[in-house]
Amino acid sequence: MKILKPLAIALLLPASYIVTEAGTPVNINTLQATQLLKDSINWNAPLPFDNEVKVGKLKNGFTYYIRKNKEPEKRVTMYLGVKVGSILETEEERGLAHFLEHMNFNGLKHFPKNDLIDYLQKAGVRFGSDLNAYTSFNETVYELPIPSDDPELLKNGLQVMRDWAQDALLTSEEIDKERGVIMEEMRGNRGAQQRMQDQYLPVLFNGSLYAERLPIGTEAVITGFKHQLIRDFHKRWYRPELQSIVIVGDIDPIEMEKEVTRLFSDMQVQKKAAERKKVGIELLNKNQFKVVTDPEMPQTVVYMVIKHPFEETKTYKDYKLELTKGIYSQIINARLFEIAQKPDAPFRNAGVDIDGFLNIFEAMNISIIPKPGQLEESIKVVVRELKRFEKFGATETELQRTLSDYAKYFENSYNERDKKESYVYAKAYLDHFLNNSPVLSNEDSYRITKQILPTITLTDVNAVAEKYYAEVNRDIIILGPEKDKEKMPSETAVNGWLAALSSETLEKYEDKVSELPLLPSTPVKGTVQSTKNLEAIKAKEITLSNGVRVILKPTDFKNDEIIVRAQSEGGHSLYSDADYFSAAYAANLVNSSGLGNLTSVEFKKYLSGKNVNVNAFIDERSEGLSGYSDKEGLKTLFEIIYGYFTAPRLDEDIYQAFVSKTIASMQNREDDPNFVFRSSINKALYGENIRRNLPSEENIRSIDKDRALQIFKERFADASDFTFTIVGSFKEEEILPYLEEYLAGLPSSNSKESAKDLNILPPAKGINVEVHKGKEEKVQVNLSFMGDYAYNDQENINMDALESILNIKLIERLREEESGVYGVGAGASYNKFPKGRYSFSIGFGTSKEKYQSLIKSALDEINKIKQNGPSEVDLNKFVMEKKREYEIKLRENSFWLGSISSAYRLQEDPAKALQYLENLQKVNAESIKAVANKYLLEDRLFKFILLPDKK
Incomplete structure (x- = not known):
């Protein structure tokens, strides 16, 4: 195809269009509207803070955030944030911040020994899944979600938070008992990933103190520190001005504020408090390179980290940049996804994101998992796309699709604002205290985002690409199997690969969007045959004219969420061992191949701006679909369902790419202890039965594309034995037309099936x-x-x-x-x-x-x-x-x-x-x-x- 120059394009356009510097035709009226919108925003104005949360600070410096929220009812989520982490430790204290977090569960002023866990378990709070905590480099956080309908329990929950803040008992007996627990936590984390991390972290952290202050600490300190050392650490750092409580839930904020003031005002303030210095990571203004191999690493992984100074998000301008970075990442990742669908793609997976790193620096993070023997080509293909983007930028259609996705996401979030769960708010307030992250109210978030999104142009997105994909402050870290050590490239070699790309002639990305409809044929409308009220559960069972059974349960749990599941008896139990792998992977392959008239890439683009998803499955004893939608996407939801029954596809390139990537993932897996363990268990229980063992390369190669598609069609050929369950925020009259048009139009032959008992059992006696x-x-x-x-x-x-x-x-x-x-x-x-x-x-x-x-x-x-x-x-x-x-x-x-x-x-x-x-x-x-x-x-x-x- 001949590529026209911008001027030539302009000559072919209506008078209302102009051509941008990127060579993209844009309606001049749109540009004028965008400029007017830009001019109406005070970009340097500070972002407003959420006005629905009560924020205060006690005289001793202790901060609190309190908000009433009724989802879930009769519950409250509480966090205690402490600006104390492993970075504050001295050499002899390594691991004590984390050790102290453990000790706060092993004896408090009002809950000695293990009384805390015992008391909360009696109230229905689960240790580990509900009651929890974590320690990082810069903070320690304690989490307590509890019922709020029991005044005594709520009062004691607050007392727990107060004890966590400053009243750990730290008895010698409990300290010594906990040493073994932490050593087991340390032992459990040891393996290939940890061993390699120990080698590359000094590079990632630019040789700073962070590389020597992993929260878990060292064995020498954990097993040998004197008891007084942790008591001194606790006294030095667990101070009110470094702490905050976050309380969100079904509570009275005014009464809660009184309780917080009563409980936390007496916390001790140190006259000569130790300075809480902020430890940074200096940018080196040079590139770094590290290759790390390990005998138990099953695959090669490449990380490219391009570091930039960290900038807080404070103003409207900053917020626009955050949105634009996300839009850039989504567009470039869509292109990498498109490449990954091709059989000759050199990598299994690749991705790009731009994010803050410990709020110390910002980074463009590039991750690549090459196929065996294709490390060089993988790096080149990914970097080539980054350079293509840097040179030509995004297309207008890519930008508009992504803006549509963002607009839909924020619209959904706003529509569900009164159904948002308390932990979502609580985490946002915690992040504000710990990292000074912005916190917008639901209304402000929706209003500001809606205002800013239309002002984001190709120029803005392209500027992000130019800024963040830089040639300096770049770390390249390559991890791989020990057996490939001699094959690993040198820094000079990789730099040579990248340099060679600079002289390549690149072509502009062509965004191919299909104009075809999703479905190749229109459904033949059916009718409702009968209905039955399920009064006990406030639902209705409907039988359609083709025998399809549908259970409808309207709810008010969410404002705009509809979820669906369809299932039928049979599954791959009905197929012979010779067909097993074709049957077992049929749904996976069909899900990856697009639908109807659209390829996988076209289908992905078709769903832009829609809150809809459906996936097919075939398991051992059944087949079916699961999906979700909002009200606006209902038509699309049912189109997709109809498409899986009547127009599934299994494309050759998807099949070849799947086989290639799956086999690539199997390389060196025998070096992974966990894989060997799982395989040994399966063989001990089920012998060589292929249906219960992890697949081999030979098994994957045995998948027959045509047979897999045939099996999928067979499983979905007769809808009459399918039961659809639909739950969510709909009214019966809203959804009935879709049931009649799409589900009642599904093919049916009224041939009932039952799954087969394969009688695959482990030995009767233990081994x-x-x-x-x-x-x-x-x-x-x-x-x-x-x-x-x-x-x-x-x-x-x-x-x-x-x-x-x-x-x-x-x-x-x-x-x-x-x-x-x-x-x-x-x-x-x-x-x-x-x-x-x-x-x-x-x-x-x-x-x-x-x-x-x-x-x-x-x-x-x-x-x-x-x-x-x-x-x-x-x-x-x-x-x-x-x-x-x-x-x-x-x-x-x-x-x-x-x-x-x-x-x-x-x-x-x-x-x-x-x-x-x-x-x-x-x-x-x-x-x-x-x-x-x-x-x-x-x-x-x-x-x-x-x-x-x-x-």
Whole structure:
């Protein structure tokens, strides 16, 4: 195609158009409107602060943020932010900021020893998933979401925050017990990634103190520091002027402010406080290069980090730049996605983003995962696209699509403003305190963004590309397998690759957008055949003229959220082993290939500005669709659903790219201890059965493209045995026309199918499997009980209770008493079809010296429940946790979608979801003891142990 010069283009355009410097035709009226809009904004004005939050500072310097928010009802989310992290540690204190975070759970003024966790568990708060904390370089944050409808609990929750702020007991006994826990946390993190990180962080941090202050600390300090050292650290840094409480939830802000003032005003202020110096990272004004290899690294990864000075977002101008950086990243990533869809793409994945790094510098981050042997070409292809963008910029169509996406996102956020959950606000206020990040109200965010987006031009986006893709302050870090060490390039070689690109002649990116409609044919409209009210759950079951069954449940949980799931019996259980991989990957390949008349890239562009997504699936026993939409996107949602049934596609280039990328991801995986462990477990349980083992390269190559598409079409050829569940913010009369036009028009032959029982089962008796793989001196333990199961509601809830209570006991025993693990968990799973089966597992990581004794301790806790049942205290913890959890779930669209669709799949009454509390009350110590004795049998115990390499 001949490329016209800007002047030539201008001669062919109507008089109302001009050509920009980038050579793009733009309507002059649009340009004038954009300029007027730009002129109406005071770009140097400061961004307004959220006026819906009460912010204050006590006389001692302690800051608070308090906001009333009713989602979820009867709940409050609280954070304590402390501007203290590992960067403040001296050499002899390395790891104490993080250690101190742990100690705040092991003895407070009003909650000595482990009383804090015990008290909150009784209130239904889960340790780890609800109650939590983290330590970073510059801050420590404590999180406590609790019910707000119990005045005593709310009062004590605030007392917890006050104790966290300054009243940790730090007893010698608890300090010494916690050393082992932190050492296990450190041990668990060791592996290829950590070993390589230790080598490249000095480069990433420009040789600054940050590289020597990882929050986890050092083994020498953790195991050997004197008790007084951590007490001194606590006293020196846990000060009111470095702390803030954030409280958002279903509370009275005025009363809450009084309580905060009462509790936190007496915090001690130091007369000669240590200076909280800000530690920076100086830009070196040079480039850095580092290659790191490791025996357990399965793939090559490239990171390019181009550093820039950090600038806070304070004004309208700053906010526009933030939006523009995001728009640039989305456009360049769309181009890289387009390349990745091609069979000859040299990389598996590549991405670009521009973001702040610890609020110290800003960086353009480029990540690439090359295919084996294509490192050079991967780097060249990605950098070539960056240079193409730098030279020619974005196209007008790319910009308008991305602006449309942004406008839709902010519109959706604004529409859901009264349904926004408390943690979203709480995190924003926390970020403001810790990093001075802007916090806009819902109205301001929507108004300002709506005002600014139309002013963002190609010139603005192109300026971001020119500024952030720089040739200086660039780090290139290449990570890879040890066996490829000799193949890794030198800095000179990589610089040569990049230099060669500068002399290339680049062509402008052509944004191809299809003008074709999504669907090749129009549906033949059907009708509603019958309806049935499901009054108990406020839903309706509709049968359409082609036999399709639809369950509608309108809700007010969100203002504009509609979610859907469709399912039918069958799945890939109906196909032979010879067809298994073609069947198992059919949906994945079809999902990646676009739809109807549109390729994957065209389909992605088609969905721009739409809040709609649908994916097909084929699992072992069923096939179906899952998706979401807002009201505006309903037509598109049903078009896509119709398209998957009637016009699926599986493109050759997508198929070839999938095979190529999947096989590339398998290279060197035998060097990864976790892969070897998983593979060994699967083989021990299921032998060489291809349906239960991780696929090989040969298996992937066996996928037949035409057969996969044929199987997909077969699975969706008859809609009459599909059940659609639709939940969300719609009215029946709004959605009925789409049901008649699209779902009732789906093909049907009324041929009912059932999934096949493949009878793939593990051994009837337990076995022991030991795997030796890994350089680190650590052990991974998995204890699993498996067997036949009597599936029913009461059995299920008792198994859930057994799981929850064992979690409590294992944490108390293995972590708190024996200091042998950082994390330990129990998990129960059970199935009704094809036959009742269960699996109950316990997993933890520890040291070689401790794993055998910890296994005995875990089994001992099981035996205690089998002999005596759980204590009343632990039983009540489970009941309260589930009650509180259920209160929230009842007001979630996803809960009802899952509950209703699951009930129909399991051939049960969907109203059973409302019987949960009734079933919960039937759980008692004897019923839990009974399921423990029934299922946690010694001869059904499978022990899987991952040990380090034999010396």
